[in-house]
Amino acid sequence: MKTVVNTSKAPAPIGPYNQAIKAGNTLYISGQIPMSxxxxxxxxxxxxxxxKQVMENIGFILEEAGYNFRDIVKTTIFLADMNDFSEVNGVYGEYFDDxxxxxxxxxxxxxxxxxxxxISAIAFK
Incomplete structure (x- = not known):
C-alpha cells in the first residue's frame, strides 16, 4: 500500500511530486532544498x-510520517560545488549518531x- 505524506511544516512541492511516499514500512523522502x-x-x-534548513525540512517530514532520523537508512546529498562538502558534512553529521x-x-x-x-532520504521502520 502506498500513502502520500505531506506536511505544512516543510516546503510544498514545486512540481508534480509529494514530499514523501510511504510504501509498507519504507518512507521515501523527496529531495529537500533550503527553503523555509x-x-x-x-x-x-x-x-x-x-x-541545516534542508535537514530541518527532512525532520518535519519524518515527524509527519511517524519516523525520526534514526530510521533513515539511505541519503543522497547533491551539491552544486564539492568544495562545500566539508561544511555540509559537518552539519549533516549533527543529525545522526553512530x-x-x-x-x-x-x-x-x-x-x-x-x-x-x-538532500533526499529513505527511512525504514
Whole structure:
C-alpha cells in the first residue's frame, strides 16, 4: 500500500511530486532544498545554514510520517560545488549518531532554484 505524506511544516512541492511516499514500512523522502516554511523563501549565503534548513525540512517530514532520523537508512546529498562538502558534512553529521545511514554525495551542475544543496532520504521502520 502506498500513502502520500505531506506536511505544512516543510516546503510544498514545486512540481508534480509529494514530499514523501510511504510504501509498507519504507518512507521515501523527496529531495529537500533550503527553503523555509511558511515564508517559502530560500535560505542562502551560508552553506551551513542552508544545510541545516534542508535537514530541518527532512525532520518535519519524518515527524509527519511517524519516523525520526534514526530510521533513515539511505541519503543522497547533491551539491552544486564539492568544495562545500566539508561544511555540509559537518552539519549533516549533527543529525545522526553512530548508526548513520548509507550515503553518497554527488556534485551536479545545477539544482532546483539554483540552490547549493539538496538532500533526499529513505527511512525504514
Amino acid at each position: 516554511t511558511p515564508s517559502g523563501e530560500l535560505v542562502s549565503g551560508d552553506i551551513s545554514k542552508e544545510t 548508526q548513520a545511514p548509507a550515503r553518497e554525495t554527488v556534485a551536479v551542475k545545477t539544482l532546483p532554484k539554483n540552490v547549493r544543496v539538496e
